[in-house]
Amino acid sequence: MRQLNASRIIILAILGLLLVPAFTPTxxxxxxxxxxxxxxxxxxxxxxxxxxxxxLISALISITGATPNLQSISAVSQxxxxxxxxxxxxxxxxxxxxxxxxPQSETSIAVDPANPDHILGAYNDxxxxxxxxxxxxxxxxxxxxxxxxxxxxxxxxxxxxSSEIPNPDLTYAYLVAYGDPSVAPxxxxxxxxxxxxxNPFNRAFGNGVIISKSNPDLFNPAISCNTPASNPxxxxxxxxxxxYGSASFPVSSLEDKDRISVDHNLSSxxxxxxxxxxxxxxxxxxxxxYLARCDNNLATCTMLSGGNQPALSGTDQFASWxxxxxxxxxxxxxxxxxxxxxxxxxxxNCRTTTSTPGGTxxxxxxxxxxxxxxGTDLPTDTVVLGxxxxxxxxxxxxxxxxxxxxxxxxxxxxxxxxxxAGHYYAPTRPAPLLAPDNPGDCGQSAILLSKSTDNGQTxxxxxxxxxxxxxxxxxxxxxxxxxxxxxVYYTTQYDPFNHxxxxxxxxxxxxxxxxxxxxxxxxxxxxxxxxxxxxxLQGGFGGSFVLPQYGDYFEATATGGNLRVLFTANYAVExxxxxxxxxxxxxxxxx
Numbered sequence: 001m002r003q004l005n006a007s008r009i010i011i012l013a014i015l016g017l018l019l020v021p022a023f024t025p026t027x028x029x030x031x032x033x034x035x036x037x038x039x040x041x042x043x044x045x046x047x048x049x050x051x052x053x054x055x056l057i058s059a060l061i062s063i064t065g066a067t068p069n070l071q072s073i074s075a076v077s078q079x080x081x082x083x084x085x086x087x088x089x090x091x092x093x094x095x096x097x098x099x100x101x102x103p104q105s106e107t108s109i110a111v112d113p114a115n116p117d118h119i120l121g122a123y124n125d126x127x128x129x130x131x132x133x134x135x136x137x138x139x140x141x142x143x144x145x146x147x148x149x150x151x152x153x154x155x156x157x158x159x160x161x162s163s164e165i166p167n168p169d170l171t172y173a174y175l176v177a178y179g180d181p182s183v184a185p186x187x188x189x190x191x192x193x194x195x196x197x198x199n200p201f202n203r204a205f206g207n208g209v210i211i212s213k214s215n216p217d218l219f220n221p222a223i224s225c226n227t228p229a230s231n232p233x234x235x236x237x238x239x240x241x242x243x244y245g246s247a248s249f250p251v252s253s254l255e256d257k258d259r260i261s262v263d264h265n266l267s268s269x270x271x272x273x274x275x276x277x278x279x280x281x282x283x284x285x286x287x288x289x290y291l292a293r294c295d296n297n298l299a300t301c302t303m304l305s306g307g308n309q310p311a312l313s314g315t316d317q318f319a320s321w322x323x324x325x326x327x328x329x330x331x332x333x334x335x336x337x338x339x340x341x342x343x344x345x346x347x348x349n350c351r352t353t354t355s356t357p358g359g360t361x362x363x364x365x366x367x368x369x370x371x372x373x374x375g376t377d378l379p380t381d382t383v384v385l386g387x388x389x390x391x392x393x394x395x396x397x398x399x400x401x402x403x404x405x406x407x408x409x410x411x412x413x414x415x416x417x418x419x420x421a422g423h424y425y426a427p428t429r430p431a432p433l434l435a436p437d438n439p440g441d442c443g444q445s446a447i448l449l450s451k452s453t454d455n456g457q458t459x460x461x462x463x464x465x466x467x468x469x470x471x472x473x474x475x476x477x478x479x480x481x482x483x484x485x486x487x488v489y490y491t492t493q494y495d496p497f498n499h500x501x502x503x504x505x506x507x508x509x510x511x512x513x514x515x516x517x518x519x520x521x522x523x524x525x526x527x528x529x530x531x532x533x534x535x536x537l538q539g540g541f542g543g544s545f546v547l548p549q550y551g552d553y554f555e556a557t558a559t560g561g562n563l564r565v566l567f568t569a570n571y572a573v574e575x576x577x578x579x580x581x582x583x584x585x586x587x588x589x590x591x
Contacts, residue, residue: 088571091522092583095121095566096150097162100138102127103580104148106551109566110183110191113480113559118219119152120191121566122181123582124551125164144232145177147195153219156564156586160219163226165193165212166240169233173206173247175199176232177240182260186296187272190214193238194258194276197245208245209255209278212238213298241298243276244290244307252283255290257552259323261332264405268330268357272296275359277322277334280306289313289322289336293359304359305334312353312362317342325412327403330357333412333456335368335401344437345383346372350399350416354456368414368450368459372437377462381418381446382439387470388422398553400487402476408483409511412452414459415474415487420446444498447474447489451512465506465515469493473550479558484509484589488520488556488565500524503567505556507589520585525569550580561589 096104104123112118125148131138143164151160167176175197182194193212199205217223218237225237233240245255258278263270273293280290290306305312313319316338324334337350351365371378384398399416422443448462465487474489485508492498502524506515527550556565565585572581 087573088523090571090583091520092567092569092571092585093156093159094572095152095156095159095582095584096123096148097159098127098581100127100131101579102130102138103568103570104582105568105580106180107554107566107568107582108181108183109555109557109564109584110185111557111559111564112185112189112191114189116559116562117153117155118189119156119564119584120183120193120214120218121150121152121582121584122183122193123148123150123566123568124179124181128164128176142229144227144229145195146179147177147181147193149181149183149193150582151218151225152584153221155562156584160221161225163235165195165238166227166235167232168197168208168210168240168242170242170247173199175206175208175210175242175245175247177210177212178207180256180258182258182276184260184262184274186213186262186274187264188296189216191218192260192262192274194260194274196255196258197242199247203254204250204252206245206247206249206251207253207255208247209243209258209276209292210240211243211260211274211276211294211298211301212240214238239298241294241301243292243294243301244303254281255279256281257321259321261324261326263326263330263357265326265328265330265357270330270357275304275324275326275332277324279320279322279336280311286317287313287319288316289319289334291322291324291334291359305362312336312365313338313351314365316349316351316365321399323399323401325401325403327410327412327455328405329410331355331455332357332359332362333401333403334362335399335414337399337416339383340372340435340437343435344373345435345439346437347376348372348383349376350414352401352412352414352456352459363456366456366459369416369448369462371418372439378418378448381420382442384417384419384442384445384472385439386441387472388441388443398473400474400476402478404478404483404485404511405480406478406483410453410455411511412456413476413478413485413512414450414452415447415465415476417445417447417472417474417489420444421468442470444468445471447471447487447506449487449506449512465517466491467493467517469495470498473553475553475555477556477558477563479561479563479589481560482509482589483511484558484561485512486556486558486563486589487515488554488567490550490554490567494519494524500526501569503554503565503585505563505565520565520587521569523571525571527570558589563587563589 106124108122128143131142145164148164150162178196178198180196191214197210198207227235256279281287288311291304294301318339319336322336332355335352349370350368353362353365355362370376371381404411419442446464447466450459470492487506503520554567570580
């Protein structure tokens with residue numbers, strides 16, 4: 001069973017590369033009626049969610065009079081009726097310069113607090129995989145990596161530049177910036193962008209974690225920020241450095257899911273430093289929480305956990321989603337969840353540890369919450385492995401942790417999603433994932449919130465913020481000026497079939513004592529909007545890049561009463577088909 005669990009963890013990791021006190025939430029008394037619109041041409045539009053493979057196959061048989069060829073119909077170019085497809089109008093800006101139908105996912109966003117007109121969005125860009133083979137679909141801008149970005153110079157009203165960060169310049173290995181973006185503003189008006197790096201031909205030849213820093217030319221309209229194909233390690237607007245990894249063939253370890261946070265405390269001896277946390281997977285399938293610190297200029301990066309240093313996750317065998325946050329005093333808090341044992345998925349324990357500025361004296365890990373199994377805080381809740389009614393990809397136990405940067409409180413907040421009802425087995429799921437306590441695909445899930453008022457020493461009991469539905473990928477952000485707390489997440493609560501997706505925020509103006517929920521998207525998003533994408537689940541866990549691909553997370557940022565959310569959706573028609581793109585919503589919040 002140990003080998004089964006090891007295989008399970010490795011599979012989940014590789015797929016990840018692709019692509020306070022108890023309270024009762026206060027829900028607004030009225031909602032606009034949900035917009036239930038099918039984006040499929042007739043007769044497929046008669047099939048409301050979950051729009052299973054069988055349902056859409058039946059619809060296509062009605063159209064063609066014959067059983068469709070599964071392989072040919074799954075190609076993007078085989079759209080059943082592209083001329084009838086129209087972009088769905090909604091209240092979000094398509095935040096990329098891209099005319100191809102290749103998707104983007106796993107969005108991250110940052111705003112310069114000194115100049116909130118300057119916005120940076122980041123995402124996994126699948127054009128890297130297809131443009132070399134389909135140049136007519138990509139034009140002249142052939143990407144050199146997966147780690148894409150978009151800028152705005154007017155607060156997100158319009159799109160500025162779109163390109164990708166440069167690859168690391170290594171003499172001993174060829175590595176490409178390989179997604180999982182995490183961005184944050186620096187203290188000098190620029191931006192950090194962390195990413196994975198991998199040998200695109202075979203990860204056994206090298207993989208690791210990199211970080212880039214922009215310069216003022218990123219927002220200079222006279223300067224191109226494209227990474228040239230002839231010199232993919234150079235970019236006029238970015239500098240990239242290699243933090244940690246391995247390039248000695250054969251490489252059996254894997255670095256995954258990097259997240260960053262910056263020390264903005266003027267009195268801190270590490271003012272301007274950026275902390276990078278990530279998951280390190282050993283060749284046994286076990287994993288640990290790694291952490292590094294780089295100075296503001298990326299001249300020096302120091303390993304604080306992992307490498308030659310003890311791992312923060314200690315004896316936890318399957319630590320995942322290592323996430324740092326720096327509070328207003330410069331203290332570093334790192335959270336992760338340990339996913340079970342060598343033979344089981346549960347129990348799941350989410351923990352945190354804290355250090356003074358610099359990250360050299362972390363405390364003994366403290367439990368935030370636990371679930372899935374006897375003796376846990378939530379024994380009947382389970383890990384989300386996939387969805388019974390949804391076909392967008394997920395990963396288990398997504399977490400977010402943040403410190404209140406405003407003058408209001410010194411609170412820490414933590415959120416994750418758990419499966420609460422309806423466990424179903426997916427017949428296409430690979431056998432190694434079938435552990436004895438595998439909960440199967442989830443029917444409904446909940447967004448949980450815990451908070452700490454004593455620097456992470458104790459945490460409140462988890463409180464549910466969401467309505468009964470498919471709720472996933474929560475992310476925390478606190479307004480740097482007002483202290484307003486936002487938890488954004490995907491939800492199907494406006495669709496009685498738990499299928500179509502919206503983005504909502506649960507917002508608190510009183511330090512997490514009560515919340516109101518606000519729907520941010522004006523039209524529900526249809527994951528199966530292109531009829532030829534019906535065969536998604538046949539791709540196995542995670543599907544493929546040419547099918548609905550939402551990745552593992554999306555992010556938001558709040559400052560000065562403005563909430564900005566960068567998420568994945570497929571509202572826009574490109575080259576005759578819907579495809580996933582990054583969309584930006586900007587809203588003004590009440591103080």
